[in-house]
Amino acid sequence: MSDGSTLQGGVAARNEVYGRCLRASKAAGAIRDRLYDSRATMEVVDQMAEGSAATGSRRDRLVDLYREAADCTRCPLAETRTKVVFGSGNADADLMFVGEAPGAEEDRQGLPFVGRAGALLTELLGDVGLSREEVWICNVLKCRPPGNRDPQPLEVESCSPYLERQIQLIEPRVVATLGNFATRLLTGARAPISRVRGTPQVHTLAGRPVFLMPLFHPAAALRTPSLVETLREDMARLPDLLREPLPEGAARESATAAAIAGTAPADPDADQLGLFG
Numbered sequence: 623m624s625d626g627s628t629l630q631g632g633v634a635a636r637n638e639v640y641g642r643c644l645r646a647s648k649a650a651g652a653i654r655d656r657l658y659d660s661r662a663t664m665e666v667v668d669q670m671a672e673g674s675a676a677t678g679s680r681r682d683r684l685v686d687l688y689r690e691a692a693d694c695t696r697c698p699l700a701e702t703r704t705k706v707v708f709g710s711g712n713a714d715a716d717l718m719f720v721g722e723a724p725g726a727e728e729d730r731q732g733l734p735f736v737g738r739a740g741a742l743l744t745e746l747l748g749d750v751g752l753s754r755e756e757v758w759i760c761n762v763l764k765c766r767p768p769g770n771r772d773p774q775p776l777e778v779e780s781c782s783p784y785l786e787r788q789i790q791l792i793e794p795r796v797v798a799t800l801g802n803f804a805t806r807l808l809t810g811a812r813a814p815i816s817r818v819r820g821t822p823q824v825h826t827l828a829g830r831p832v833f834l835m836p837l838f839h840p841a842a843a844l845r846t847p848s849l850v851e852t853l854r855e856d857m858a859r860l861p862d863l864l865r866e867p868l869p870e871g872a873a874r875e876s877a878t879a880a881a882i883a884g885t886a887p888a889d890p891d892a893d894q895l896g897l898f899g
């Protein structure tokens with residue numbers, strides 16, 4: 623049988639053990655967070671390395687840009703994000719996908735299109751013989767807007783230099799815009815995605831001519847299943863488009879592929895909102 627002092631001693635000892643466990647668990651949590659962060663970092667960086675043997679400096683510059691973005695505080699989204707979602711894939715990609723902004727799962731993992739919409743994008747890429755490791759996938763905004771609200775003009779203005787630098791560094795031949803937001807921003811035209819989807823346009827983005835292919839956003843296709851087939855058909859055009867030669871010194875104006883050939887007028891809605899001038 624124990625007396626009062628033994629009991630008090632026992633409580634103190636137990637509290638001491640609790641305290642030590644708590645401190646150890648906090649330290650372990652911090653280490654786990656750091657490991658998780660660096661794992662996500664390495665995942666992004668490793669993916670950039672895939673197939674990039676010939677262009678170490680391009681990959682290195684992209685990694686530098688990633689490190690800069692990872693600490694970005696240019697807009698208030700820095701206060702609410704969990705992780706910056708820079709983009710992932712191949713630094714030498716000929717094909718770049720640009721979505722709107724990270725969602726909850728992307729914000730948690732620090733990687734783009736890893737939720738349900740991402741699973742559909744991955745599946746449809748596979749259908750046309752491409753993998754995520756061969757392309758570059760990113761968003762206009764690198765941080766999640768709270769509650770997935772629409773991106774605000776200040777956020778787009780603050781973040782667009784990252785997308786511009788990504789396009790300059792990766793030099794894609796084809797930029798596939800996913801959904802209304804990215805399409806309107808990069809084409810500079812207000813036409814809805816339902817009108818322009820599936821027809822390539824030629825644009826100069828970040829000073830380089832590209833084929834811009836507007837596509838339905840995979841999240842929209844998940845909400846309206848009939849759009850999945852349309853998205854699949856539009857994506858099926860990408861392999862041919864990747865093989866097509868880009869016109870020399872592409873015009874700044876938005877123009878459909880037919881307009882490039884001189885057979886159709888340029889989109890009259892063009893250049894209302896242009897991102898990279």
Ligand code: URA
Nearest residue numbers: 721722723724734735
């Ligand atoms: N929707 C987007 O626009 N981007 C993502 O990364 C995920 C969902």
